[in-house]
Amino acid sequence: MKIIDVKCAVIGSNPVVRIKTDEGIDGYGQAEAYKPYLKPFVLFYKDALLGQDPTNVERVMNRIRNMASFKPWGSAVSSIEMALWDIAGKAAGVPVYKLLGGKVRDRVRVYNGAVRFKLSDYTPDGFADIMQKMKDSPERFSIIKQGIAFHGGMMERFPDFFYGDFNQGYRYPNRGLLTEKGFKHILECIEAMKAVLGDEVGLALDCGPGWTVPDAMRLAKAVESMHIAWLEDMITGDYTPYVLADVYRDITHSTTTPIHTGEQIYLRQNFRELIETHAVNIIGPDPADMGGIAELKWVAEYADLHGIMMAPHGTGDGLLGLAALVQVCAALPGNYIAFEYPTGDPAWWYDIVDGLPNPIVKDSYIEVWDRPGMGVNLIPDKAAAYLTDDDKDFFD
Ligand SMILES: [Mg+2]
Numbered sequence: 001m002k003i004i005d006v007k008c009a010v011i012g013s014n015p016v017v018r019i020k021t022d023e024g025i026d027g028y029g030q031a032e033a034y035k036p037y038l039k040p041f042v043l044f045y046k047d048a049l050l051g052q053d054p055t056n057v058e059r060v061m062n063r064i065r066n067m068a069s070f071k072p073w074g075s076a077v078s079s080i081e082m083a084l085w086d087i088a089g090k091a092a093g094v095p096v097y098k099l100l101g102g103k104v105r106d107r108v109r110v111y112n113g114a115v116r117f118k119l120s121d122y123t124p125d126g127f128a129d130i131m132q133k134m135k136d137s138p139e140r141f142s143i144i145k146q147g148i149a150f151h152g153g154m155m156e157r158f159p160d161f162f163y164g165d166f167n168q169g170y171r172y173p174n175r176g177l178l179t180e181k182g183f184k185h186i187l188e189c190i191e192a193m194k195a196v197l198g199d200e201v202g203l204a205l206d207c208g209p210g211w212t213v214p215d216a217m218r219l220a221k222a223v224e225s226m227h228i229a230w231l232e233d234m235i236t237g238d239y240t241p242y243v244l245a246d247v248y249r250d251i252t253h254s255t256t257t258p259i260h261t262g263e264q265i266y267l268r269q270n271f272r273e274l275i276e277t278h279a280v281n282i283i284g285p286d287p288a289d290m291g292g293i294a295e296l297k298w299v300a301e302y303a304d305l306h307g308i309m310m311a312p313h314g315t316g317d318g319l320l321g322l323a324a325l326v327q328v329c330a331a332l333p334g335n336y337i338a339f340e341y342p343t344g345d346p347a348w349w350y351d352i353v354d355g356l357p358n359p360i361v362k363d364s365y366i367e368v369w370d371r372p373g374m375g376v377n378l379i380p381d382k383a384a385a386y387l388t389d390d391d392k393d394f395f396d
Contacts, residue, residue: 001025001091003049003060006080008042009391011383012346014318015075017042018394019083021054025090028378029082029324031075031288032316033345041076049080054087057294065267070241071289074266081292082324082374089373096327096374100297107365108329110341111143111204111229113315122154124192131196131203139361143202143229143338146193149186150174150210151233158185171239175210183215187222194226202229204260204311209237213250220255229337230260230282230311237261243270249279258282263313267291271299275306282337286313288321293328304335312339319344319353322360323376330368338364352383 005020015038017029031038048063061081068077089096097103117133120126127146134144148154155161155174164176178186190205197203203226207219211234220231234251236244243265252259262283265271267290274280283303287296300310310332314325325339341361344350355376360366369375380395387394 001053001055001087003052003054006043006046006049007394008039009387009394010036010039011352011386011391012349015039015042015079016320016378017079017083019049019054019080019087021087023091025087027054027083027085027087027090027373028320029079029086030318030320031079032072032286032321033318034316035072035075038072038076041073042080045076045080054084055091057081057084057088060084061292065291068266068291070266070270071239071264071286074289074291078288078290078292078295081294082287082320085293085324085327086373093372095368095370095372096293096324097330097368100294100328100331103330103368104332104334105330105336105368107367108326109142109338109365110139110361111145111202111311111338111364112137112139112141113145113206113313113340114343115139115141115341119153122152122157122189124188127189128192128196131193135197135201138359139341140363141201141341141361142364143204144197145204145206145232145340147206148189149178150208151206151238154186154189155182158182161185172209175208175212177212178215183218186219190223190226190228199227204229204232206232208233209235209240211235213247216251217254220251220257220259224256228257230258232260232284233263234259235261236264238264240264243274245273245277245279248274249277252278252280258309260284260311263289265290268295268299268302271302275299275303275308278306278308280308282309282311284311284313284340286317287324287328288314288317293324296328297331300332300335304333309335309337311337314340314342317342319349319356320374320376320378323355323374326366326368327374348386352379352386353377354379
């Protein structure tokens with residue numbers, strides 16, 4: 001089998017990759033909705049892919065993997081990898097999880113990072129209100145993640161939140177020591193969320209990046225009695241092009257509260273220090289950023305050997321990304337907690353793919369399906385209506 005074309009369309013705001021083969025089998029992959037600018041980066045790899053046998057996934061990946069980096073620049077390579085596995089599964093007539101070692105579980109747990117409600121204000125009452133709505137949502141999520149502090153709008157709206165000067169700019173330009181008032185405000189908001197969730201639903205907190213070490217230690221210690229699921233990305237994380245594993249280690253070893261990071265990290269090599277030095281308790285690679293689903297499987301196995309758990313990121317990965325997450329998470333070892341459930345946005349996404357269960361999530365779980373490849377496909381007749389003029393030939 002040979003690759004004869006590589007296409008990319010921006011559908012809604014998700015870049016979607018389509019790899020065509022000479023045997024009439026197509027593979028699809030999808031990158032985060034936050035990256036509509038990726039199309040030229042996907043097409044950059046086309047010449048290296050044409051003529052290759054897509055079922056030799058690793059051999060093909062060796063041709064392109066080095067020409068990418070941390071989030072957002074690993075997304076094009078990652079979505080190509082997903083499309084290759086989709087083809088490999090379809091060609092073999094098996095679901096992708098069979099090619100990744102087989103199913104470890106029949107259903108995969110998801111956590112909520114995408115089913116959102118409007119936050120009226122960044123006060124304890126505001127957070128309690130959205131937490132109640134998320135707790136009541138029909139997916140019955142068993143873990144809900146909420147942005148606080150430097151992740152989200154809290155720092156802009158709360159006066160004298162930290163000692164630094166507030167910067168506008170691309171993602172997360174702010175960091176610094178919190179004021180005592182700012183710190184207490186964060187704590188009050190967390191207490192209000194916990195009062196709603198009780199011990200029925202786990203609370204994970206996406207915190208940064210932007211924290212200093214003493215504040216990170218203070219927060220982790222202050223919430224120890226609250227049984228927080230994890231504190232995410234305090235030092236580095238979302239869109240930070242480096243790791244600082246040794247700094248994380250100081251925090252993690254000072255507390256019983258689980259510390260989490262890793263959504264921006266590209267490739268297994270860049271997880272090595274984090275894992276080998278036990279610098280965090282949980283890692284959250286995103287298969288649409290880290291280099292793909294086989295990369296995620298490999299890192300999860302290595303993390304498991306070191307007592308580190310997995311809560312893969314995925315909020316913007318769309319419905320084809322959801323399928324990829326289901327396939328790989330079905331094959332992860334026992335250190336798997338849950339992956340971050342992506343929604344279709346806009347809602348017409350649910351009309352243009354087939355193969356998803358309805359409802360998708362029941363009691364915070366998704367049943368793993370058994371169709372070949374990723375098991376979820378774009379419906380060309382329906383999806384064509386959402387192609388821009390630039391992408392009209394996507395299904396040709
Ligand atoms: Mg995050």
